[in-house]
Amino acid sequence: MPDLLVIVLKLLAVAAGFAVLPLLIGQAEHKVMAHMQGRLGPMYAGAFHGWAQLVADGVKFAQKEDVVPAAADRRIFKLAPGVALVPYLLVLLVVPVGPHGQVALDLGPGLFFALAVMGVGVIGAIMAGWSSANKYALLGGMRVAAQLMSYELPMVFAASSAAMAAGTLSLSGIVEEWHWWWLPWQAVGAAVFFVAGLAELRRPPFDMPVADSEIIFGPYTEYGGLRFAFFLLAEYAGILVLCALTTVLFLGGWRGPFLDTELGWLWTLVKVFALAFVVIWVRVSYPRMREDQLQRLAWAWLVPLSLAQLALTGAVRVLAA
Amino acid sequence: MGAVGRLPGGGLAKGLAVTLRTMTRRSVTRQYPEVPPDLAPRSRGVIALLEENCTVCMLCARECPDWCIYIDSHKETLPAEGGGRARTRNVLDRFAIDFALCMYCGICIEVCPFDALFWTPEFEYAEYDVNELTHEKERLREWMWTVPPPQAPDASGEPPKEIAAAEKAAARAARRPGGGSA
Numbered sequence: 001m002p003d004l005l006v007i008v009l010k011l012l013a014v015a016a017g018f019a020v021l022p023l024l025i026g027q028a029e030h031k032v033m034a035h036m037q038g039r040l041g042p043m044y045a046g047a048f049h050g051w052a053q054l055v056a057d058g059v060k061f062a063q064k065e066d067v068v069p070a071a072a073d074r075r076i077f078k079l080a081p082g083v084a085l086v087p088y089l090l091v092l093l094v095v096p097v098g099p100h101g102q103v104a105l106d107l108g109p110g111l112f113f114a115l116a117v118m119g120v121g122v123i124g125a126i127m128a129g130w131s132s133a134n135k136y137a138l139l140g141g142m143r144v145a146a147q148l149m150s151y152e153l154p155m156v157f158a159a160s161s162a163a164m165a166a167g168t169l170s171l172s173g174i175v176e177e178w179h180w181w182w183l184p185w186q187a188v189g190a191a192v193f194f195v196a197g198l199a200e201l202r203r204p205p206f207d208m209p210v211a212d213s214e215i216i217f218g219p220y221t222e223y224g225g226l227r228f229a230f231f232l233l234a235e236y237a238g239i240l241v242l243c244a245l246t247t248v249l250f251l252g253g254w255r256g257p258f259l260d261t262e263l264g265w266l267w268t269l270v271k272v273f274a275l276a277f278v279v280i281w282v283r284v285s286y287p288r289m290r291e292d293q294l295q296r297l298a299w300a301w302l303v304p305l306s307l308a309q310l311a312l313t314g315a316v317r318v319l320a321a
Numbered sequence: 322m323g324a325v326g327r328l329p330g331g332g333l334a335k336g337l338a339v340t341l342r343t344m345t346r347r348s349v350t351r352q353y354p355e356v357p358p359d360l361a362p363r364s365r366g367v368i369a370l371l372e373e374n375c376t377v378c379m380l381c382a383r384e385c386p387d388w389c390i391y392i393d394s395h396k397e398t399l400p401a402e403g404g405g406r407a408r409t410r411n412v413l414d415r416f417a418i419d420f421a422l423c424m425y426c427g428i429c430i431e432v433c434p435f436d437a438l439f440w441t442p443e444f445e446y447a448e449y450d451v452n453e454l455t456h457e458k459e460r461l462r463e464w465m466w467t468v469p470p471p472q473a474p475d476a477s478g479e480p481p482k483e484i485a486a487a488e489k490a491a492a493r494a495a496r497r498p499g500g501g502s503a
Contacts, residue, residue, distance in 0.1 A: 036340040040350040285336040 010104040018089050021272075022236035023054050028273075029236075029280045030054075036284040057229075064225035071133035072222065080131060081223070081230035084124025087117045088237035095244045096172040098254045098264035103172060110171040111163050114245060115156055121238060122148045122200060125209070128231070129219035140218015143209035143291060147199055150298035151206075155196035157306035158189040161313045162249040175253035182250070185316065189309040190250035192302050194275070197242035199294065201235060203279060205286040208294055243275035244268070251275075362472055365425045366444035367456075368418055369464035374437035377411035381429035381438060389422035390429060391415060391455075416458040421451050441467040 030053060034041025042050025068074055094110040096103035107113050122144060129141015163169050165186060166177035199206035210218040220231050247253055251271050254264030289297065328334075351358060360366075377394040393415035399408045430438045441464050448454055456464075474481070480488075 032344065035348055036344045038343055038346070038349045040348050040352075043352070281337060281340060285340045286333070 007104075014089070014092050014104045018092055018237060018240075021240050022233055025239050025273075025276045026054050026232075026236045027051065028276065029283075032277065032280045033284050036281070061226055061229035066225050066227070067222075069133055069222050073131035073133070076127050076131035077222075078227070080124050080128035080219075081227040081234070082124070083127055084121055084234040085230050085237065087121040087124075088234060088241045090117045091241045092244070094171060095241070095248060096175060096253060097268045099172075099175075099261055101172075102254075102265060106172055107170070109169045111159060111169045111174070111249070114171065114241075115159055118200070118238075118241060118245075119148070119152060121234065124234065125202070125219045125231075128223065132219065132222040134221050136215040136217075137219050137221045139215050140209045140211075140221070144202065144219060146291075147202065147206070147209055147294060147298075150295055151196040151199040151302070154192050154298060154302035154306040155200065157303070157310055158193035158196065159245075159249060161189040161306070161309045162186060162193075164310070164313050164317060167317075171248050171253075175248055175255060178252040178255055180252075182252070186250050186309070186313070188305055189313070190246065192306045192309065193250065194242070194246050194278075196298070196302055197246065198279065198282070199298070201238040201242060203235070203239070204283040205289050206294060207288055208291050211288060239276055239279050240272065243272045243279065246275055247271040360442045362469075363440065364442040364444075365427060365440050366442040367420065367440075367446060367464055368423070368430065368461065369439045369441050369468050370416055370418075370458055370461035371437050371439065371465055372413060372416070372458055372462050374435045375413055375416065376435055376437075377413050378434065380432045380434065384428050384432045386426060386428065387422045387424055389419040391417040391419070413458065416461065417455050418461060419455040420446070421454040439465065439468045441465075442469065443467045 030050070031041045042053035044050055045056040046052025068077055091114045093104045094107045094113055096106070125144045126141050126148075129137045129139075129144060132138070162174055165182065166174040168174060168177065202209050209215075210220065215221070220228060223231060247268060253271075254260060254268050256263065256267035256270075260267070377392060379392060382388075382390040382392050392413070394411050394413050396409050397412050399410055401407055427440065430440060443464065446454075446456075479485075
C-alpha cells in the first residue's frame with residue numbers, strides 16, 4: 001500500500017512540476033527578455049511586477065472561440081496540440097531530480113526513452129502544419145520536418161557520448177557516474193546537445209519553421225484559443241525538458257559542491273533554471289538563422305563535432321580501461 | 322571589446338555581452354500613468370490666462386499664426402470721480418484658445434505686454450470631442466494655479482543687463498571723488 005502511495009505522490013509531483021515550471025520559465029522569459037531590451041515587461045497582471053501575466057494569458061486563451069478551418073483535416077488538426085504537449089510530460093517521468101530514487105520512473109534505458117519520446121513532440125508540429133490546409137502552415141510543417149531530420153542526429157550522437165562515458169543508459173546511472181572532469185571532457189557534446197535541442201524546440205535563433213514575421217507562426221497559423229495555448233505550453237515544457245536532460249547528462253544532475261544527498265533536487269532545479277536562462281539569453285541576442293544556414297549548421301558543424309566527441313569519449317574509455 | 326570581436330565566435334560572445342549588460346542597467350520604460358513624467362523646466366503644456374491682467378489689446382490674437390485665440394469685448398464708460406472727462410475701459414467678454422488648432426509656438430505669451438498669458442506644464446487635457454479642446458476664459462483662468470514659479474537665473478550665467486548697468490554706474494560713481502555730483 002505505501003508503494004502505491006509513493007507512486008501516486010511521485011506522479012502528482014511530476015504533474016505539478018509540469019504545470020508550474022514551464023509557466024515559471026515563460027514568466028522568466030517575459031521579464032528577462034524585456035530587461036535585456038531595456039523594457040520592463042508585464043507590470044500589471046497580479047499587481048506585483050506582472051507575476052500573474054501567464055495566468056491572465058491562460059484565461060484569455062480559454063475564452064476564445066475554438067475554430068477549425070473548413071478545409072482542415074479535423075481529427076488530425078484537433079489532435080496535434082496534444083501530440084505536441086504530452087511527450088514532454090512523459091519525458092519528465094524519467095528525469096531524476098535527486099539521488100536514491102527521487103524519480104517517478106527509474107527506467108533502465110531512460111535515455112533511450114527520453115530521446116525517443118522527445119522526438120514525438122516534434123511530430124505534433126508536423127501534424128499541425130499538414131492538417132491546417134494553409135500554405136504557411138504547410139511551409140512551416142515542412143521546415144519543422146527538415147529541422148527534425150537534421151538536428152535529431154547530432155542530438156542523439158551527443159547524448160550517446162554521455163551514455164558511453166557513463167557506461168549506462170539509465171539517467172540516474174549517468175548522474176551517479178558523473179565526475180567534475182566530465183565538464184571539459186564532454187564540453188563539446190554538451191554544447192552540441194543543447195544547440196540541437198534548441199533547434200528541435202524551434203527556439204530562436206532556430207525558429208525558421210515558425211518565423212512569425214515571414215510565415216506567420218508556421219504550423220500554428222490556423223490555431224487559436226486553448227489549442228494554440230497548448231502549443232505555447234509545449235514550447236516551454238520543451239525548454240524545461242531540454243534543460244533537465246542537459247543537466248542530467250552533462251552537468252551532473254543533483255551533484256553539487258556540497259550537500260548532494262540532502263539538497264540534490266535543489267541543485268537540479270538551479271542548473272535547470274540557469275540553462276533556461278541561457279535559452280532566453282540566446283533568444284534575445286541572436287537574429288533568426290536562414291533555412292539553408294540552419295541545415296548547414298547541423299550537417300557541417302554539429303554532426304562532425306558530435307562524431308568527434310563520440311570518438312574522443314570512446315578513446316578515453318578504452319584507454320582508461 | 323575590440324580584441325574579443327576578432328576571435329572566432331567573438332561576435333557571438335559580443336552579442337551575449339550586449340544583452341547581459343543591458344539587463345543589468347535600469348530599463349528606460351516610464352510608468353507614465355502611475356508615475357508622473359519628470360518634465361523639462363519651462364515645458365509647454367497648456368496656456369493659462371490671468372484675466373485680471375488682460376486689457377483686451379488683441380495683440381495675442383493678432384500675432385497668433387493659427388488664429389486660435391478668440392476674444393470678444395465691449396467698452397464701458399466710467400464716470401470720473403470729482404468731475405472731468407468720463408473714462409472708457411475695455412471689458413473682456415470672451416477669451417478662448419482652441420488647443421485643437423494651437424501649435425504651442427508661444428508667440429501670444431511672448432507678445433503679451435501685460436503678463437496675462439503663461440505657460441504651464443499641465444498636458445493631460447485630452448477630450449473625446451474636439452470642440453471641448455476650446456478652453457474658455459474660466460478654464461484658462463483655472464490653469465493659472467498650475468503655473469510654476471519663474472526659474473531662478475543661472476548662477477553661473479551672465480547677470481541681467483539691468484543689474485550689470487546699475488553696478489557699472491555705481492562703480493563709476495564710487496571712483497569719482499566728492500560723491501559723484503558734477
